[in-house]
Amino acid sequence: MSLTVVGSIAFDAVETQTGSRDRLLGGSAVHFAIASSQFAETRVVGPVGDDFGEGEYAILRNRGVVTDDIEHVPGGKTFFWAGRYHRDINQRDTLQTDLNVFEDFAPKLSDASRAAEVLFLANIQPDLQREVREQCSSARFAAMDSMNLWIDIAHPSLVRTIGLVDCLILNDGELKQLTDEPNLIRAAHKALDMGPRVVIAKQGEYGSAMITRDGYFGITAFPTADIVEPTGAGDTFAGGLMGFLAAHEGEIDGGTLRRAMAYGTACASFNVEGFGSERLYELGRAEIDARVADLEQMTRF
């Protein structure tokens, strides 16, 4: 099935305790697409500025990502984010966020992107997510992410958008914040009441959990001793998950969603092994399959 993602396309400057990069290709839609394109052709919708050049397009196209709906804003600058990771790499400080071309972004989808059967609304303002969802009315499976900022300042809009998707993917802390409910299971059920049939809680280094009306699935994160740089791990998780679903023929049932979460987990584990999505640039599907098999072995009892 065809897959469209709307979200940010960015340059990231990151520092860890052991290295730094000034200008990494990043952004939620990019991290997502680098992973999802392992499984299914992915169309990226998002704005870039004059500083986004052939080198960046080449990275995406090399993975088979369709870049036709990347909107070049003449005279503009690409979204920029800078952050610094602590010794505990689960902690970071944001040093700078320049929205740049993202400030006036109004998503314009081509017919091909509108026709997507699988749609991911990466973390952008929820009104924009809803516009895209409405343009993509034929999507058989739509999922979305969000963040604490929108929960704080655009809660009613966010709730309306959640009502239009099949699957909500949030950090567990955000899910609790969204629903004002400190227990994860109750929080997830409150989120299900908003409309989706699937709620997935990303739990960082611990793994992730899927909650539906009639079931629960929990999977550990892949154990990684040497985490290089984790930016985009959550979007990579979503990319692996949604890419797997887009490549799946037939009904998206519980078993398919569980397997998709394992694929998302595997992709995220490669993401943290390098800066940005670099570890996934030349990754082969066989390596991902092997890691999913490892995860299966690591969770059986």
Add this chain to the structure above:
Amino acid sequence: MSLTVVGSIAFDAVETQTGSRDRLLGGSAVHFAIASSQFAETRVVGPVGDDFGEGEYAILRNRGVVTDDIEHVPGGKTFFWAGRYHRDINQRDTLQTDLNVFEDFAPKLSDASRAAEVLFLANIQPDLQREVREQCSSARFAAMDSMNLWIDIAHPSLVRTIGLVDCLILNDGELKQLTDEPNLIRAAHKALDMGPRVVIAKQGEYGSAMITRDGYFGITAFPTADIVEPTGAGDTFAGGLMGFLAAHEGEIDGGTLRRAMAYGTACASFNVEGFGSERLYELGRAEIDARVADLEQMTRF
């Protein structure tokens, strides 16, 4: 196999947002034994005061716990702990800790307790844990817990004690603190370097992970929407785990340890459904088995 646990026996006063209890039977050895006795006869070693009466003994004996090595200190008062849980029940404040008879505790094991083949050193001062380990020299499988206090004030002694057990069971944050290593996998391997062949990280609401030289196993917590009161969940986890191992005939291999973790997870999930260990007082083995079967179903993909 016979099972001995040494640790605290206490009265707890706890407040949650929905209820409170003034005088709950608690303490690490008690929570442990209430769970482990589901699987194997358990001998409890620890001190109590004059306020520890027939009612408390009856609760333990009703579960088949052997209380011969509970040391009554005449004129003394039983260990007392008071705490208050927040709306987010993963957060709590300690309001009071009175060591009482625990202050001068010197473990004296009967021959029967010394002969244990499986030994659990619940969270007490690491010198005391080591004394017990040395008295119980025939134990085929010994495990221990500890806490941030001992990591802070008795690090060298704690490390020596860790060197004498087969299995270290700690909260993941404590494991990171013990080894001054923020990455869980690296922390666990540093702990393995201290001597044990198995390290188990308790991850609270997220579940737990087992790390050995050649393997990793991760299991989700059982999803519970209505957590009544979680005191002792970690000791209950250890009790289910160690009880399962004590009931196991033959070698304690990786598969056995994984199943034991599932049993620990199931027992802990019952613990949080009531105040103290109350939910386990009348629990049947069939209910635990059913929950382990549920966990198996919730983790398969």
